[in-house]
Amino acid sequence: MRFRHAPEIWTGHPTLAAGVLVVDGVSDRAAAGDAVARHLGTARALLDAGPASALPQLQAWRRTFAAMGLKPTQYRCAAESLLRRLGKDGDLPRIHPLVDLCNAASAAAAIPVAALDRDRVKGDLEVRRAHGDEAYTAFGGEIERPAPGEVIFADEAGHAHARRWTYKQSGTSIVRPETRDVLIVSEALHPGAAADVEALLTALADDLAAAWPGVTPRLTMLTSERPAVELAG
Template identity: 35%
Template sequence: MDCEAFLRDAVVSDDVFALRPDYRVDLVAASGVRPDADGQAVDQLIARSEDYAREMLASTPVAEIPHIASWRQAFKAFGAKPSDYRNSAEALLRRAPGGLPRINPLTDVYNALSVLHQTPIGGENLDVYEGPARLTRARGDEEFDTVSGGEGVVEHPAAGEVVWRDDRGVTCRRWNWRQCTRTQLTENTANVLFIIDTLDPLSAEQRNQVVDDLTGWLERLGGEDISRRTLLREHTP
């Protein structure tokens, strides 16, 4: 897996930047990950993130956390009601005081980091990707693999919805709301892509800290050929 080559082809469409010119995405890809390499440390990270959320939310409502509030406005911009469709960081922050879900080590790590940094982070299995990752606004006929009532189903995004996708279909709906089943990380995933979505007021220093923390964990979990690419709007009209 050539991680640098994969990231080189990733794209954010102009119509997404038109919604939020302040949008930044940091993409991190790695090969050869061994998710079971440091299980005790993963447990400690999760416990730390849960304690952090309890302390922070004791004095600040989730919706008033600056970066979460910014994402709520971004969702409104493409017609997603924030109370119905919560960005992934907000959903995790709301769950964290009562205990984060335990899924598999890789997923547990990025969920914990998302809470600690109040930042949406997504994890993707590169081995099942077909073509490059790209963020765009949906036509409405794209396929999205998910589960409903315990059964696998295919849904379609709303026209104009912000979605991550590859050549086969949608990999994440409503920017960072829900991932498809096809690209989810498993205990056997070795080649990974992480998507770190940020808006103002998160600073460049804060963004870099998220990436550094994630990269450090990938190294602890045996990651090789770790590459990073940042995509942002290059020109302001």
């Protein structure tokens, strides 16, 4: 089982920086609250300094969404959506300790972070353009068909585990109470993105190891020369 970006993604987005954490043996019981609070404090400081839309991390995604034919104010990358919700509500909802930690770290860095239950991914997972016959399951259970050419996270069974690249994950592989093995993906496009993604995932790996004793996250940075990572098997 592998995770990779298709060659066309690297070619079309030469500033892309991507990294993954492979995490085995988590549970829905963990003391992640202090780390979540720390990251949310950093995120609030970002918002106090100015509008989230002015951050270079989010401007880069806005330009990319616009180039894909998406209205950046209608479809926002996941990190911008989190920051907007934090600014509006003063907090983020608590869902699962791992999801809460990933969301808080994403908001603090203004960089998208996805967390997927690996047991619900069939075969290899690839970030690529949709063919048009893939199935995306919304959180409410509705089935959608991504348009041909849309950037998705696709597995070998034709499931789209994310739509519009970093816009929204699928309900198929969200982290649940019974989730044990997880793939965490972070991607950015701004100047200096590689160092920022690696710093984000390194900090997140430390937080995960502290919250789940005995868990050892494995970090891999991906490049066009090294575009894939083995997840299991």
